[in-house]
Amino acid sequence: MSEENPILRVRDLVVEYAVREGVIRANDHVSLDVAKGLVNALVGESGSGKTTLVDAVMGTLPPNGYIRKGEIYFKDKNILKLNPEERRKIRWEKIAMVFQAAQNSLNPVMRVAEHFIDTVLAHKSMSKDEILRKAEELLKLVRLDPEQVLNAFPHELSGGMKQRVIIALSLMLDPELLILDEPTSALDVMTQHYLIRTLKEVHEKKGITMLLVTHDLPVVAEIADRVAIMYCAKIVEVGDVRKIFYEPLHPYTHGLIHSIPSIIGDLSKMRPIPGEPPSLLNPPPGCRFHPRCPYATEKCKKMEPPLVEVEKGRLVACFRYA
Amino acid sequence: MTPLVELRNVSKIFERGFIRKVRVHAVRNVNLTIDKGEILAVVGESGCGKTTLGKLIAGLIKPTKGEVLWLGKNIWRMKRGEFKKYRPLVQLIHQDPYASLNPARTVLQILGDPIRYYGLAKSKREVREKVIELLRYVGLTPPEYFLNKYPHHLSGGMKQRLAVARALIPKPMLIVADEPISMIDMSLRLSLLDLLKRLHKELGIAFVYISHELASTRYFAHDGKTAIMYLGTIVEYGPTEQLIKNPVHPYLRAILSAMPVPDPEIARRRKVLELKSLELPSPIKLPPGCPFETRCPFSRSICKEKMPELRPIEEDHYVACHIAEELPEWRPPWEE
Amino acid sequence: MRRMPVEMIKEVITEERKKTLKEALVEFYYSWIRPILKNRRAFIGSLILLMFISMATVGPLIVPLDLTTRWEQRFLPPSWEHPLGTDYAGRDIFQQIVHGSREVLTIAFLAAAYAILIAISIGIVSGYLGGVVDAFLMGITDIFLTIPSFPVMLIIAVTVRVADPFSFAAILAIWMWAGLARSIRAQVRSLREREFIEAAKVLGMSTRHIVFKEILPNIAPYITIYFIRMMKGAITASVGIMFLGVVPLSIVHWGVMMNLAMFQYGAVYVPEGIFYALSPLMAIVLLEYGAICFASGVEEIVNPRLKTYE
Numbered sequence: 001m002s003e004e005n006p007i008l009r010v011r012d013l014v015v016e017y018a019v020r021e022g023v024i025r026a027n028d029h030v031s032l033d034v035a036k037g038l039v040n041a042l043v044g045e046s047g048s049g050k051t052t053l054v055d056a057v058m059g060t061l062p063p064n065g066y067i068r069k070g071e072i073y074f075k076d077k078n079i080l081k082l083n084p085e086e087r088r089k090i091r092w093e094k095i096a097m098v099f100q101a102a103q104n105s106l107n108p109v110m111r112v113a114e115h116f117i118d119t120v121l122a123h124k125s126m127s128k129d130e131i132l133r134k135a136e137e138l139l140k141l142v143r144l145d146p147e148q149v150l151n152a153f154p155h156e157l158s159g160g161m162k163q164r165v166i167i168a169l170s171l172m173l174d175p176e177l178l179i180l181d182e183p184t185s186a187l188d189v190m191t192q193h194y195l196i197r198t199l200k201e202v203h204e205k206k207g208i209t210m211l212l213v214t215h216d217l218p219v220v221a222e223i224a225d226r227v228a229i230m231y232c233a234k235i236v237e238v239g240d241v242r243k244i245f246y247e248p249l250h251p252y253t254h255g256l257i258h259s260i261p262s263i264i265g266d267l268s269k270m271r272p273i274p275g276e277p278p279s280l281l282n283p284p285p286g287c288r289f290h291p292r293c294p295y296a297t298e299k300c301k302k303m304e305p306p307l308v309e310v311e312k313g314r315l316v317a318c319f320r321y322a
Numbered sequence: 323m324t325p326l327v328e329l330r331n332v333s334k335i336f337e338r339g340f341i342r343k344v345r346v347h348a349v350r351n352v353n354l355t356i357d358k359g360e361i362l363a364v365v366g367e368s369g370c371g372k373t374t375l376g377k378l379i380a381g382l383i384k385p386t387k388g389e390v391l392w393l394g395k396n397i398w399r400m401k402r403g404e405f406k407k408y409r410p411l412v413q414l415i416h417q418d419p420y421a422s423l424n425p426a427r428t429v430l431q432i433l434g435d436p437i438r439y440y441g442l443a444k445s446k447r448e449v450r451e452k453v454i455e456l457l458r459y460v461g462l463t464p465p466e467y468f469l470n471k472y473p474h475h476l477s478g479g480m481k482q483r484l485a486v487a488r489a490l491i492p493k494p495m496l497i498v499a500d501e502p503i504s505m506i507d508m509s510l511r512l513s514l515l516d517l518l519k520r521l522h523k524e525l526g527i528a529f530v531y532i533s534h535e536l537a538s539t540r541y542f543a544h545d546g547k548t549a550i551m552y553l554g555t556i557v558e559y560g561p562t563e564q565l566i567k568n569p570v571h572p573y574l575r576a577i578l579s580a581m582p583v584p585d586p587e588i589a590r591r592r593k594v595l596e597l598k599s600l601e602l603p604s605p606i607k608l609p610p611g612c613p614f615e616t617r618c619p620f621s622r623s624i625c626k627e628k629m630p631e632l633r634p635i636e637e638d639h640y641v642a643c644h645i646a647e648e649l650p651e652w653r654p655p656w657e658e
Numbered sequence: 659m660r661r662m663p664v665e666m667i668k669e670v671i672t673e674e675r676k677k678t679l680k681e682a683l684v685e686f687y688y689s690w691i692r693p694i695l696k697n698r699r700a701f702i703g704s705l706i707l708l709m710f711i712s713m714a715t716v717g718p719l720i721v722p723l724d725l726t727t728r729w730e731q732r733f734l735p736p737s738w739e740h741p742l743g744t745d746y747a748g749r750d751i752f753q754q755i756v757h758g759s760r761e762v763l764t765i766a767f768l769a770a771a772y773a774i775l776i777a778i779s780i781g782i783v784s785g786y787l788g789g790v791v792d793a794f795l796m797g798i799t800d801i802f803l804t805i806p807s808f809p810v811m812l813i814i815a816v817t818v819r820v821a822d823p824f825s826f827a828a829i830l831a832i833w834m835w836a837g838l839a840r841s842i843r844a845q846v847r848s849l850r851e852r853e854f855i856e857a858a859k860v861l862g863m864s865t866r867h868i869v870f871k872e873i874l875p876n877i878a879p880y881i882t883i884y885f886i887r888m889m890k891g892a893i894t895a896s897v898g899i900m901f902l903g904v905v906p907l908s909i910v911h912w913g914v915m916m917n918l919a920m921f922q923y924g925a926v927y928v929p930e931g932i933f934y935a936l937s938p939l940m941a942i943v944l945l946e947y948g949a950i951c952f953a954s955g956v957e958e959i960v961n962p963r964l965k966t967y968e
Contacts, residue, residue, distance in 0.1 A: 020693075045507040046478075158601055188367040189535055193580035194600060215508050218537075218582030222589040241586045259512045260584045261541040263566055264656050270541060272513035276477055382856070410862045422853040426875035435871065436861045470681065485857070492861060 006033035007177055007209050008057065008095075013070030015049075015056050024280045026052040026065070028233040031307065034177065034211050039203055041212045041220040041241075043256075044230035045277055050213050051100075053230075054179055058097050059087065074177075093123055096175035100182040103162035106154035112165055113150040120172050131172075138168040141205060142198045160191035164198055171202070178202075179211045184219050196223055217260050221245055226313075229253050232278055232288040235307055238315040249316040251293045287318070295320060324394040325355040326496060326528055327379055332388035334374050346605050348374040350554040351388070353632070356528055358495065361546025363531040363539040363562060367577075369602065371554040373500055376532045380412045380498045410440075410492030415518075417501040419481035423473040429457070429484060430469045436491045460487040461517060479510035486517060490525075497521070498530045503538060515542045536581055540566055550574050553605060553613040556632055560639035569652055570641045572618045579655045592655035595619065612644065620649060693959040700955025706948025714763045717756040723910070725749055733931050743933035746918075751937045758910040758938070761823070762893060762945075768827030769892035770885050773834040778881065780835070781842025782869060786850060796843065799836045807833035811895060815904045830892050838884050842877060849873050879960040883953050890949040897942055912938035 015027040026049040034040045044050040055061045057072055057079070072079045074090050082090070099105065106115060116135040120126055136146035142164040154162060163183065170178060183199070184192045200223060203210055212224060220227055220241065227244045229237045229252065237250040248254040255273035262270070275292040278284050287305050290296040299319055307317040316322075334349040348371040356362050356379070366372045377383045378390060381397045389396050392408055400408060416422035423432060433453045437443050443452040450469070457465035460483045473481055482502060489497055499518065503511040515538060521527050529546075533539045539548060540562060548562040550571065558571040569575045576595045583589050597617045603609055609616060611626040618625065624644050632642040643649075694700040731748030734740055742751040784795040814829050849855065850873070858868050900913025903921065908914065919935040 045509055160600060189577045189580050190367070190597065190600065192582070193594060196582070216582075217508070218584045218589070221584050221586045222582050245584065245586050256509055257584060259509055261512065261515075261537040262583050262585075263537050263540055263578065263581050264583050264585070264588065264654075267541060267544060270512060272511075272516060273509045274513070276479060277507065277509065380860070382860070406862065409860065412860070414857060414860050416853045416857070418853065422857050424854040424858075424872050424876070426878075427871070431871070435867065436863065439861070439863060439867075488857065488861070 005036050007036040007075060008032075008034035008211070009071075009073040010053065010057070011071045011073070013053070013056060013072065014068040015052050015061065015065060016068050017062070017065045019064065019281075021281055025283075026233055026280060027056065030070075030230075030233070030235055032228055032235060032238075034209060035226050036209050037207055038225040039199075039210045039212060039223050041214060041224035041227045042230060043214060043217065043220055043227060045215055047232075047277060047280060048230045049233040049280070050230050051181060054097070054181060054211075054213055057091075058095065058179070059091055060097075093173045094175055095177045095179060096170040096173065097179045098166055098170050098181065098183060101186065102166045102183075103159055106162060106165070108154055110153075111150070112152055112154070112157075115165075115169060116150075116172060119169055123173055134172065135168065138171050139165070141171075141202060142168045143194075143201075144168070158191075159187065160194060163187070163191075163195055167198065167202065171206070171208070175208065177209045177211065179213065181213045182215070183212070184214065184216055192219070199223060217256065218262070229256070232283055233280055234288060234317065235315075236289070236317045238307075238313075240313060243314060249310065249314075249321055250289075250318050251295055251320075252289045255292075323357070325391075326358045326360070326393065327354075327356040328389075328391040328394075329354040329378065330389045330391065332378055332385045332390060334371075334378060334383065335386045344606055347371075347554050347608060348605065349378060349385075352554075352556055354379075354549065354556070354559075356496065356530065359522070359526045359528050361522060361529045361531060361543045363533060363543035363546060363548040364551055365533050365536060365539050365548060366551030367602070368534060369605065370551045371605075372532050372534075372551050375551065376498045376500050376530060379496075379530055380414055381408070382414075411494050412496045412498065413489035413492065413494040415482070415485055415489055415497060415499040415502045418505050419478060419485050420473070420505070422485050423481055425473055428470050428472055429453070432473075432484065433457075433488055433491065436488065440492055442491070456487045456490065457484075459490075460484070461513075462487070477510075478506040479514060482506055482514055483517065486514075486521070490521070493525075494527060496528045496530065498532070500532045501534065502531075504534070511538065512541070518542065536566065536578060553603065553608065555613060555642065556640075557614065557642045558640065559632065560636075564636075564639055567654075568639075570635060570639075570646050570649065571614075571643050572620050572649065573614050575652060576617075583656060585656075588656045594655065612642075620645060690959075694955065697955045697958060699951045700959065703948045703950070703952025703955055706944060707952055710759055710763065710945050710948065713756055714760040718760060721753050721756045723753050723757045725909070733934065736933060742937045745915075745934045746931070751934055754910040754915060755912070755937055755941050758908070758912045758915060759941070759945075761908050761911040762896065762913075762942075763889075765823050765827050765830070765896045766889040766892040768823060769830035769834065769896070770888035772828055772831035773838065773888050773892075774881060774885055776831065776835040777838035777842055777884075781839040782846055782873070784839070785843035785846025786865075786869060786873070788847070792843070796840070799839050802833065802836035803840070805833075808895065808898065812899060812902065812904060815899050826896070827892070830895050833895075834888055834891055838881075838888070842881075845877050845880065846873055849876055879956075883957050883960070886949050886953040886956070890946050890953075893942065893946060893949075912942055 010030060010032040013027050013030045014025065017024045017026060030053060032053070042050050042053065052065070055065070056067055067080065074094060077090070079087055079090055113132060113135065117128060117131050120131045132150070135150065139146040139149055144161060144164055149157065149161070149165060157165065184195060187195060196219060199210070202208065212220070214220060224241045227239060227241050228235055229244070229250065231252050237244065237248070237253045244253060245257060248257055258270060259272050273292055278288060278291070284291055286302050287293070287300040290300040293300065297319070305317045305319045305322060307315050308322045309315050310321050329352050332349060332352045336346040336348055338344045338346060352375065364372045364375055374383070378385055381390060381392070384398055390398065397405065397408060430450065430453055433456055434449045437449055437452050443449040453469065454465040457468055462468050462480060462483050473484070476484065502518070503514055506514065518529065519542065522529055531539065531542050543562045546562055547560065548565050549556045550558040550565070550573065552573050558565060558569070558574050565574065566578065569578050572595070576597055579592065579595045596619055598619055599617045603613065603616050611628055612618070612630050615621045615625040622645060628644070630642045630644045632640045635641045635646055694704055726749070728748035731744050732746050734744040736743045740750045740752065742755065745751055745754070780795050780799065784792045811829060811833055818829070855868060855872060858872050897913035897916070900911050901916045903917045915938040916935070919931065
């Protein structure tokens with residue numbers, strides 16, 4: 001995402017996991033820019049390495065995972081080179097994160113108000129009144145009734161309400177970047193719709209940069225400005241949301257968009273991508289998509305296509321365009 | 323023609339708790355028929371009772387009230403021998419292929435034992451050949467590669483195909499598929515639905531497809547019927563395409579308009595039908611009137627007092643709404 | 659079905675068998691041997707257990723047992739000739755420990771095997787059938803869980819004249835199965851609700867198939883671990899009873915050795931007797947330590963949730 005002023009830049013990142021069967025490379029020379037002030041989406045299937053990328057940024061890799069190579073810049077600072085105190089300041093104060101199924105992460109024996117107080121006091125010194133005033137403001141922003149919610153225990157709230165409490169909570173420290181990992185999974189259609197609307201409003205009113213990590217393309221179409229597609233530990237395509245959906249370049253992106261069932265559009269144009277995603281333990285040589293690609297040539301089987309800029313703000317890793 | 327399965331005024335109430343009994347109305351007064359070789363989709367939010375309805379159709383749980391008929395016979399009045407013959411004719415495909423396959427058994431064992439049980443093969447070699455044939459049929463190729471694998475060696479999509487292969491062994495007439503694609507990767511969903519469609523076409527198996535969203539329902543049950551469930555009752559029923567083109571019930575209209583679509587322009591342009599409230603009433607304390615009244619933007623006083631019956635509004639199209647005729651005309655939110 | 663010439667079929671079959679045997683060995687290596695070698699606790703435990711098992715099996719063949727009394731050699735300190743010194747009658751302690759290990763392990767193995775059999779039967783019947791049967795069997799199980807086992811074992815051992823290791827093991831086993839039966843029942847109950855059981859039922863598979871082929875393989879690793887734990891418990895109990903001198907089955911059983919050292923010849927009161935008193939004790943401690951290490955190591959291997967990352 002070669003925007004003028006990216007807030008987060010990942011450069012040539014290689015992340016590996018040591019497992020019983022050997023080494024899994026979950027991010028293989030990944031470079032990604034997160035454009036400031038926009039809603040960015042990182043799209044990939046399970047095992048594509050999208051969660052690993054976020055974990056590397058947030059420093060939440062599991063103990064068997066490690067960063068082999070690469071840099072992660074937040075504005076101009078390489079997070080990986082900072083001392084732990086500075087790193088913590090950036091990671092949890094400047095960048096906020098809403099984890100997958102976060103609605104279950106609220107402590108069942110604490111009232112919602114206490115969650116707000118604890119979160120802030122872990123990082124800053126603020127008076128309780130100030131914290132609660134700010135919490136009320138943010139809860140209103142996510143369309144919840146502060147009086148009702150602050151005094152409630154988590155089990156008294158519905159799934160959608162908890163999800164919105166978590167988002168309000170993540171905004172307490174005025175982060176500049178909000179990362180959301182699969183925020184819509186396991187939600188019903190209506191709840192999902194209102195959550196997306198809330199995120200849109202938060203984005204508009206606060207101007208906060210968002211990075212949405214998801215596999216759900218319809219949700220991406222609804223909210224994202226910029227999209228990066230990940231396949232088997234690599235970024236394969238980057239572009240504006242309309243370009244990605246209307247003129248996909250990479251055969252994987254194309255296949256993905258046409259394999260999404262939808263309530264609109266021609267049923268006969270929906271068709272699955274053949275084959276299975278490869279295992280990260282033993283990825284195919286050359287372009288990783290070649291076993292499933294209708295355009296694969298001999299070159300694709302031997303050489304890895306680099307991610308190149310084909311027009312301004314549009315990157316693709318496919319020999320058909322390079 | 324006798325339908326394959328018929329539900330007559332079926333209700334299922336679960337009782338929870340020991341001292342203070344709580345009655346949960348999972349399914350309320352449902353009437354349904356499924357013909358031979360038909361596809362019926364059941365769509366609703368989590369907790370609407372769609373899984374319970376699936377289990378009632380599959381004869382896995384006994385209804386509290388009403389009858390479940392298989393080819394005209396009440397399955398809960400069948401004699402032991404009859405029931406034993408009926409049982410394998412309805413098979414299940416579960417939502418979570420991780421849970422529906424025994425982690426301690428290999429592919430060969432998972433498929434081989436029922437094959438032997440149904441007498442499709444006897445000797446070790448015949449069983450093996452039959453397993454290979456089945457694996458090839460459901461698209462697990464090369465089949466030899468899979469024989470000695472355990473479920474945890476397979477991807478989610480492969481596991482679900484294995485579950486499908488297992489369900490085919492007793493030559494079922496009906497398969498109840500409960501959210502079969504919700505736990506597998508998005509690029510594999512359509513191909514699994516294509517596999518199920520092939521079983522429907524080639525083997526004439528009837529399907530009950532249970533889902534929480536309409537997009538995959540439209541793809542799979544395109545030529546079939548769809549029932550929309552809300553809090554244990556069917557609120558709208560008819561041919562799938564008609565329900566999507568001309569939805570009547572405000573609930574169906576709301577979820578249709580809120581379905582995300584993979585098209586950025588339309589997604590940003592469309593107008594979603596606003597609901598009065600986001601929260602579902604509890605299935606323990608149900609409102610006396612229309613179950614959707616608490617959220618319905620069109621509700622009137624009659625909706626609070628009387629529960630609407632499912633009634634025909636066009637040919638083959640049923641709606642449970644007092645004011646179906648007076649609702650504003652439906653304009654698809656994705657059209658300009 | 660296409661017909662194949664007989665030779666071809668033979669070829670296919672033999673080729674396959676070779677392959678599966680080799681695969682099985684490779685799989686055994688990767689799923690058991692390698693994890694054990696890599697897990698420190700399991701490795702140490704397996705070394706100790708292997709040492710005692712070889713001591714009990716081939717040990718008596720290599721080390722002869724000489725119980726001739728030589729009063730002039732009583733309470734000798736360890737030397738090349740007597741690695742652990744001699745006892746009150748001048749007999750070699752090491753020989754007695756080696757021969758005693760067979761007694762100790764046999765009784766422990768038998769007791770654990772009996773207990774496992776009882777626990778599996780009661781646990782599965784109770785968990786699978788549920789209802790009244792479950793309530794009845796669990797009532798009995800609770801009684802066995804609450805009665806203080808050791809004193810009762812003592813009383814039985816005294817009143818019933820125990821003459822052979824089989825009946826002695828049975829007396830031990832009666833007090834060992836209850837805990838396992840309860841946890842097998844709990845596991846069966848949760849497995850019974852799993853979807854793969856529902857799938858098997860919908861396929862019309864028999865109860866026998868469901869119990870033995872669907873449920874049992876899932877609790878087998880757990881039972882293996884429990885078996886080792888039970889052997890450890892049986893060793894403690896048998897040594898305890900022997901130590902109190904109520905079941906003098908064999909003079910070289912470690913419990914009997916400790917009893918003799920303690921009460922008969924006052925070895926603990928003379929400084930020179932320290933090796934006679936300590937040797938069986940140390941053997942028991944080491945054996946039980948090995949069993950604990952091995953069991954918990956294996957548990958980490960089969961239950962990845964206990965393991966922090968590799």
